[in-house]
Every structure is written in C-alpha cells, then in structure tokens.
Amino acid sequence: MSEDHTHVQEFFTARAAGWDRRFPDDGPAYAAAVTALGLRPGGRVLDAGCGTGRALPPLRAAVGPSGVVLGADLTPAMLEAAARAGRDRDGVLLLADVAALPLRGASLDAVFAAGLIAHLPDPTENLRELARVVRPGGTLALFHPVGRAALAARQGRTITPGDLRAEPNLRVLLTRSGWRMTSYTDEDTRFLALAVRAD
Numbered sequence: 792m793s794e795d796h797t798h799v800q801e802f803f804t805a806r807a808a809g810w811d812r813r814f815p816d817d818g819p820a821y822a823a824a825v826t827a828l829g830l831r832p833g834g835r836v837l838d839a840g841c842g843t844g845r846a847l848p849p850l851r852a853a854v855g856p857s858g859v860v861l862g863a864d865l866t867p868a869m870l871e872a873a874a875r876a877g878r879d880r881d882g883v884l885l886l887a888d889v890a891a892l893p894l895r896g897a898s899l900d901a902v903f904a905a906g907l908i909a910h911l912p913d914p915t916e917n918l919r920e921l922a923r924v925v926r927p928g929g930t931l932a933l934f935h936p937v938g939r940a941a942l943a944a945r946q947g948r949t950i951t952p953g954d955l956r957a958e959p960n961l962r963v964l965l966t967r968s969g970w971r972m973t974s975y976t977d978e979d980t981r982f983l984a985l986a987v988r989a990d
Contacts, residue, residue: 828853850882903931905935908961909955958977970986973986
C-alpha cells in the first residue's frame with residue numbers, strides 16, 4: 792500500500808506513456824466489469840483513479856449521451872495519456888485526489904475503481920470519501936483485470952492473509968466505509984467486488 796501521494800505519482804508518471812501498450816487486451820474485462828455495475832442511461836458515474844481512462848468508453852456507453860462520466864486521477868501524466876488516447880471525449884478528466892473529491896455529496900450513482908485500493912493511503916477513509924459522493928443505494932465496483940493470485944505472480948510476490956482484497960478483509964473494510972458488499976469474484980481472469988452505498 793502506498794505511504795504517500797508522491798510515491799504513487801512517481802510510480803505512475805514513469806509508466807504513463809506506455810501503460811496501454813503493456814496491457815493491450817484488458818478492454819473486454821473492463822467492459823464486462825462496467826456492465827456488472829448496472830448503470831442506466833442518464834446515470835452519473837466516477838472512474839476513481841482512472842489512469843489512462845480505459846474504463847471511460849464503456850462507462851460512456853452505459854450511461855449514454857445524457858449521462859455524466861468523470862475520470863479522476865492524481866497523476867497528471869496519466870490524464871495526459873488518457874487525453875492523447877481520445878478518452879476525454881467519453882468523460883471529463885479531473886486532476887483530483889480520491890481522498891478529497893471536488894464533488895457534492897450524493898451527486899453520483901456509481902463509482903468504478905480499477906486497481907485503486909492498493910494505492911490508497913487510508914483505505915477506510917478513502918472509501919468513505921467515495922461513499923460520500925454516491926447516493927444511498929448507489930454502487931461501487933472495485934475491479935482488476937486479473938485476480939489476486941495472478942497479480943501477485945506477475946509482481947513476484949505471494950498473497951498474505953492481510954491482503955485488503957481478500958474477501959473477509961474487504962467485506963469489513965467496505966462495511967466500515969459506508970458500503971455493503973453484494974458480490975465478490977476473484978478468478979485468474981478478473982477481480983471484481985461490488986458494493987452498495989448504505990443508507
């Protein structure tokens with residue numbers, strides 16, 4: 792887990808230009824995860840920690856032209872890569888910290904977050920901030936295009952019992968943060984936890 796924003800920004804700044812080339816086949820996994828979020832035409836959704844904006848096209852397709860799609864990221868280089876890829880046509884790009892979003896409370900229907908949780912300095916408080924901007928009954932998708940074991944193998948590490956993404960740990964974390972987990976999938980080909988904003 793990241794200790795501070797500087798480390799996160801340095802990590803992603805160094806990788807922004809080639810990020811999409813490193814993971815060229817993730818598009819269908821993103822699209823399937825967005826479908827699972829259950830968005831409706833006219834909906835309002837945030838891609839929290841949007842990176843190069845790979846989720847923005849399927850999010851736009853889900854909410855249609857009357858919906859609102861926002862992509863927030865802490866790293867300017869990632870947002871620049873998203874704009875170069877033309878994904879700023881699918882959503883408004885915001886240079887913003889998910890720990891303090893420049894959004895009104897209960898103003899969104901959903902939050903999509905790909906690979907975000909490992910980079911949160913204070914997961915409970917940061918997920919609580921995501922809950923603040925989502926209406927009661929709104930949804931959250933915590934996603935990664937590969938499962939925990941596959942990701943650990945890719946990074947040359949092993950999964951520990953304290954892994955925040957382990958189902959029992961994540962369920963408690965979400966509950967403490969104002970969410971109720973509704974489904975959990977951890978397979979080689981994807982990680983997807985869905986939650987509903989508590990009333």
